[in-house]
Amino acid sequence: MKNTTRSWAEPYKMKMVELLKMTTNAQRKKALKDAGYNTFLLKSEDVYIDLLTDSGTAAMSDRQWAGMMMGDEAYAGSRNYYHLEEVVKNVYGYKYLIPTHQGRGAENILSQIMIKKGDIIPGNMYFTTTRLHQELAGGKFEDIIIDEAHDPENEFPFKGNVDLNKLEKIIKKNGAKKIPYVSIATSVNMAGGQPISMQNLKELRKFTNKHHIKIIHDMTRVAENAYFIQQKENGYSNISVKNIVKEICSYTDGATMSAKKDALVNIGGFLTLNDWKLFEEARNLVVVYEGLHTYGGLAGRDMEAMAIGIGESVDDDHIRARVGQVIYLGEKMMAHHIPIVKPIGGHGIFVDAKKFLPHLSQDQYPAQALAAEIYLDSGVRTMERGIVSAGRKSNGENYNPKLELVRFTIPRRVYTQAHMDVIAESACRVFDKRSKITGLKMIYEPKYLRFFQARFEKLK
Numbered sequence: 001m002k003n004t005t006r007s008w009a010e011p012y013k014m015k016m017v018e019l020l021k022m023t024t025n026a027q028r029k030k031a032l033k034d035a036g037y038n039t040f041l042l043k044s045e046d047v048y049i050d051l052l053t054d055s056g057t058a059a060m061s062d063r064q065w066a067g068m069m070m071g072d073e074a075y076a077g078s079r080n081y082y083h084l085e086e087v088v089k090n091v092y093g094y095k096y097l098i099p100t101h102q103g104r105g106a107e108n109i110l111s112q113i114m115i116k117k118g119d120i121i122p123g124n125m126y127f128t129t130t131r132l133h134q135e136l137a138g139g140k141f142e143d144i145i146i147d148e149a150h151d152p153e154n155e156f157p158f159k160g161n162v163d164l165n166k167l168e169k170i171i172k173k174n175g176a177k178k179i180p181y182v183s184i185a186t187s188v189n190m191a192g193g194q195p196i197s198m199q200n201l202k203e204l205r206k207f208t209n210k211h212h213i214k215i216i217h218d219m220t221r222v223a224e225n226a227y228f229i230q231q232k233e234n235g236y237s238n239i240s241v242k243n244i245v246k247e248i249c250s251y252t253d254g255a256t257m258s259a260k261k262d263a264l265v266n267i268g269g270f271l272t273l274n275d276w277k278l279f280e281e282a283r284n285l286v287v288v289y290e291g292l293h294t295y296g297g298l299a300g301r302d303m304e305a306m307a308i309g310i311g312e313s314v315d316d317d318h319i320r321a322r323v324g325q326v327i328y329l330g331e332k333m334m335a336h337h338i339p340i341v342k343p344i345g346g347h348g349i350f351v352d353a354k355k356f357l358p359h360l361s362q363d364q365y366p367a368q369a370l371a372a373e374i375y376l377d378s379g380v381r382t383m384e385r386g387i388v389s390a391g392r393k394s395n396g397e398n399y400n401p402k403l404e405l406v407r408f409t410i411p412r413r414v415y416t417q418a419h420m421d422v423i424a425e426s427a428c429r430v431f432d433k434r435s436k437i438t439g440l441k442m443i444y445e446p447k448y449l450r451f452f453q454a455r456f457e458k459l460k
C-alpha cells in the first residue's frame with residue numbers, strides 16, 4: 001500500500017493560476033438580488049470560491065493539456081475515440097463505448113432504449129437529471145436506498161447501500177418484467193456523496209441475476225466510492241483504488257458517466273454497455289442527439305483529455321488527497337457544531353439546513369436561503385439540494401424530500417487548504433447569526449429541473 005504516514009497533501013504542484021475578483025458586501029448584496037437568490041444565476045466573476053459543483057470544474061493536469069494538443073478532429077473514427085475506448089475497457093472493464101457530451105446525454109439515450117411506458121426503475125436515491133430522463137421515457141423511479149441514507153445524523157459507513165427488501169417488494173408487486181434495470185449510483189450524490197459497499201453490490205448482483213434484471217451503474221463518482229471501500233470495508237485495505245473500481249464495475253451491466261466529475265475533464269461523458277444488442281440501439285440513437293458514435297458531441301481533444309483523466313482519477317495518491325481535502329473542511333465545520341451530513345462524503349460537505357435554520361419551514365426554502373446567506377457573507381457559492389432540487393411529481397405536488405441540504409462541493413485539484421479555512425470561517429460566521437436568517441418565496445418556477453433557473457424573493 002502507498003505511504004499513509006504523511007498527511008493527505010496534494011500529489012501535484014501549481015503551474016498556472018487563475019486570478020479571482022474580490023468583492024465587497026454591497027456588491028454581493030446586489031449580485032444576489034439580481035440573481036433572484038439563486039446561486040445558479042450568479043455570474044461566476046462575482047464569486048470568490050466556487051463550490052456550486054464539482055462538475056466540469058476540475059483543474060486538468062499538464063498531461064491532459066498536452067493530450068488536448070493531440071486532438072484528432074476527424075468527423076469519423078478519431079484516434080482519440082479509440083484511445084478512450086481502450087481506457088474505458090482497461091480501467092472499468094465495460095465492453096462497448098458511446099461518447100456523449102456529458103452525463104445526461106448518456107442518460108437520455110439509455111432511458112430511451114431501455115425504458116417502456118409504465119416501467120419502474122428502482123435506484124439508490126434519485127438524481128435530478130437521471131430521474132427526469134426516466135420519467136420522460138415513460139418510467140417511474142422508486143427509491144430503494146436504505147433508510148439510513150435519509151438520516152443526516154446516522155453514521156453508517158455505507159449509506160449508499162440498497163435495501164433488498166424494498167427491491168423485493170417492488171418485484172412482488174409489479175413483476176420483474178416491469179423493471180428494465182436497477183439504477184445504481186456509486187457515491188450517491190443526493191445522499192451526501194455516500195458510498196455503496198462491495199458486499200451490498202455483490203448481494204444485489206446475485207438477487208437481480210435470480211430475477212434476470214440488469215444493473216446500470218451511474219459511475220460519475222466511482223473512484224471516490226472505491227476509496228471509501230478501501231478505507232472502510234473489510235478485506236479491501238490492501239487493494240488499490242484502481243482494482244476496486246474495476247471490481248465494482250464488474251457487478252454491473254453498463255454505465256452512464258458524467259466525466260466532468262471523477263474523470264477530471266471540463267466537458268464529456270459516455271454510455272457504456274456490455275450487451276451488443278443494446279449497444280447497437282444506443283449507437284444508432286446517439287447520432288440523433290449527440291453526433292456520430294465516434295465523437296458523441298465532443299471534440300477529439302476532449303476525448304483525449306478524458307482518456308488521460310480517467311487514468312489519473314484512479315490513482316491512490318490522487319484520490320486520497322481529493323477526499324482528504326473534503327474531510328478537512330468537514331471536520332472544521334463539525335468542530336463548530338455545524339450540522340452536516342455524516343459520515344463526510346466524497347465530493348463535498350452537505351450542511352443540514354433543517355437543523356441549521358430550525359425556525360424556517362421547508363416551504364420557506366431553508367437550504368436555498370442558507371446558500372444565499374453564505375454567498376453574501378464571503379462570496380463562497382454553494383448549492384441548494386433540498387425541496388427546490390427535488391421538484392414536483394407528475395401530479396404537481398412537491399416531492400418534499402427528507403433531506404434539505406446545502407452542498408459545499410469541492411472541485412478537484414482547484415482550491416488550497418487556506419481556501420478551505422476561508423469557507424469554514426464563513427460557515428461558522430453565518431451559523432453564529434443563524435437566528436436572524438429569513439426564508440424565501442419562489443417567484444418564478446421553470447417546468448423542468450427548476451433549481452437551475454428558479455427565482456426567489458426574501459421574506460421579511
Ligand code: F0G
Nearest residue numbers: 053055102103104127129189218220258
Ligand atoms: N449523475 C450524477 C450522480 C450526477 O451528479 C450528475 C451531475 C449527472 C448524473 C449528470 O451529469 O451534469 O454531466 O449531465 N451532477 C452535477 C452536480 C450537475 O452538480 O452534481 P451531467
